[in-house]
Amino acid sequence: MNADYLELSDVRVTFDGFVAVDGVTMTVPRGDLRFLIGPNGAGKTTLVDAITGLAPATGSALFGRTELLGRKVHRIVRLGIGRTFQTATVFENLTVLQNLDIAAGAGRGPLTLLRRRSSVPAEVEEALETVGLVDVRDKPAGVLPHGQKQWLEIGMLIVQNARVLLLDEPVAGMSAQERADTGELLRRIGAERTVVVVEHDMDFMRCFADSVTVLHAGKVLSEGTVAQVQADPRVQEVYLGTAAEVGA
Numbered sequence: 001m002n003a004d005y006l007e008l009s010d011v012r013v014t015f016d017g018f019v020a021v022d023g024v025t026m027t028v029p030r031g032d033l034r035f036l037i038g039p040n041g042a043g044k045t046t047l048v049d050a051i052t053g054l055a056p057a058t059g060s061a062l063f064g065r066t067e068l069l070g071r072k073v074h075r076i077v078r079l080g081i082g083r084t085f086q087t088a089t090v091f092e093n094l095t096v097l098q099n100l101d102i103a104a105g106a107g108r109g110p111l112t113l114l115r116r117r118s119s120v121p122a123e124v125e126e127a128l129e130t131v132g133l134v135d136v137r138d139k140p141a142g143v144l145p146h147g148q149k150q151w152l153e154i155g156m157l158i159v160q161n162a163r164v165l166l167l168d169e170p171v172a173g174m175s176a177q178e179r180a181d182t183g184e185l186l187r188r189i190g191a192e193r194t195v196v197v198v199e200h201d202m203d204f205m206r207c208f209a210d211s212v213t214v215l216h217a218g219k220v221l222s223e224g225t226v227a228q229v230q231a232d233p234r235v236q237e238v239y240l241g242t243a244a245e246v247g248a
């Protein structure tokens, strides 16, 4: 039985009396590439913060049978929940390979980490291939184009054995080709993992989402396939200014 799913029930986050996430209930099974969309301020990033331990929340966020809410950030990471931020957080002066190696060694002690490795660990090789960075493995991460930095960050989550990936606007600022490549990458990694993509790019969502959850004012407004969500009059209303874009 597949226990790699994310099940949120009545998740709530309040900042000084302001309710940013207002009772969100949603389930994301493994292999379902879920897009989380909604207008600015809808609570998307705060919901991801709640799942990853960065925002105090009530309710329940289960990964399989394990409750995530109330745990410390590093424990949640160790349970296999990984996230990216809008700005890639890679070590710019280290090579692609070194970045992946460090991520893979997150469970190793500092002395072992300092010791030079005689060969590239299998999981690092595999991640390099998965994210398509084999050819640039010896380049410093700082010189990579924006798209490749995002892929490196995803690779770092993969070598940490992340089973759930929460990606915050992964294609923002990318070229059309980088977007298409990223979509294919998400499909590859999403087949075996639980992936939630926070996104504003509607074209990208239409091309790659298996399912969509629309947040509005901290609540789930609509959920379903791309076609179902686009046809939902409540979604069209919320996106009125950009309705043509959503409904196109």
Ligand SMILES: Nc1ncnc2c1ncn2[C@@H]1O[C@H](COP(=O)(O)OP(=O)(O)OP(=O)(O)O)[C@@H](O)[C@H]1O
Pocket (backbone or CB within 6 Å): 015, 018, 020, 038, 039, 040, 041, 042, 043, 044, 045, 046, 047
């Ligand atoms: N630390 C905080 N303290 C107070 N209010 C916050 C905090 N973090 C977020 N908020 C508020 O919570 C609401 C939801 O913000 P959030 O960033 O989650 O929205 P979002 O859907 O991710 O928006 P965007 O698409 O613009 O990134 C906003 O009104 C925001 O101002």
